Amino acid sequence: MSRATREAYRDSLLPLLKRHPELMCLDSDTGLFSAEHAAAADDQYLNLGIAEHNLMGVAAGMAASGRMPFVNTMAAFATSRALEVIKIDIAYNRLPVRIMATHGGLAAGHLGPTHQALEDLAVLRVLPAMTVVVPADATATEAFVEQSLNLPGPLYVRLGRKPTPALPPAPPPVIGQAQTLRRGGDVVLASCGPYPVLACLAAADALAEHGIEATVLNMHTLRPFDTETLVAAARPATLVVTLEEHWRSGGLGGAVAETLAETAPTRVLRLGVPDQFVDEVGSQEHLVAHYDLTAERVVRAVRTALDTAARSGRTDRKEHIS
Secondary structure, three states, rough: OEEHHHHHHHHHHHHHHHHHHEEEEEEOOOOOOHHHHHHHHHHHEEEEEOOOOHHHHHHHHHHHHEEEEEEEEEEHHHHHHHHHHHHHHOOOOOOOOOOEEEEEEEHHHHHHHHHHHHHHHHHHHOOOOOOOOOOOHHHHHHHHHHHHHOOOOEEEEEOOOOEEEOOOOOOOOEEEEEEEEEEOOOOOEEEEOOOHEEEEEEEHHHHOOOOOOOOEOOOOOEOOHHHHHHHHHOOOOOOEEEEEEOOOOOOHHHHHHHHHHHHOOEEEEEEEOOOOOOHHHHHHHHHHHHHHOHHHHHHHHHHHHHHHHHOOOOHHHHHOOO
């Protein structure tokens, strides 16, 4: 069943407000919370309008006073317009502000590059004390909202706009722990977010038809990063491929490459949006296809890399790096 991650967040937060008087919902006129939702939240809901810098400052003040604010804004504005306050007022003071950022990645493709967030993961995963999470479906979003109540320090959650398909049944995700959705010893496919994770699962099925077994990791938490699970999967593998709805620089691919370079040197192919501003306007689905963030691209990348290694006689990863 398809469901929007931003709606899953809203619908899971509202009942929590009633049970936890210390929670606050701070909005920036996103339209996610209707008049009926605001009325249900009563004095725990506050719409500050389109003023993201001020929004984060108010959230920091509330958090410093013993509240736990959930802040609603678009990802592009959270990580650019309001970054100074997130860095200095929130992260520096390790305050429990939950930044719930909608329209992540290409979700605002219809509004053009000014509203697309292809840098947010790179920007926020380098901030000390900041937890950075990318739910792959509505169920994961609900789990992360609940888990956030006991999480120290600030949290950034990247949410979508429109409904996206649910992942196949799996144990509930836990912040900080990568999900192993499939096991295979030849290659590792690591991704985060709805479309990339589904694409990697489909790619694993297609690769199996060619005799290539893939481990599929849902790396939903970029900080703190689950080094242990990634390294365990990468050690026996010839190749690691990352796929993300983000510029190739600095996001999940960067985190994976940095980690493996230090702990388990393995060839890493980073697939994502080219490091350029989006050159056309369209729906998220259109732009995902336009930039080939697809299962077919993952399959091509894996088969090309393995074929090249076989022709050069470097099919064993340990021989290759020795």
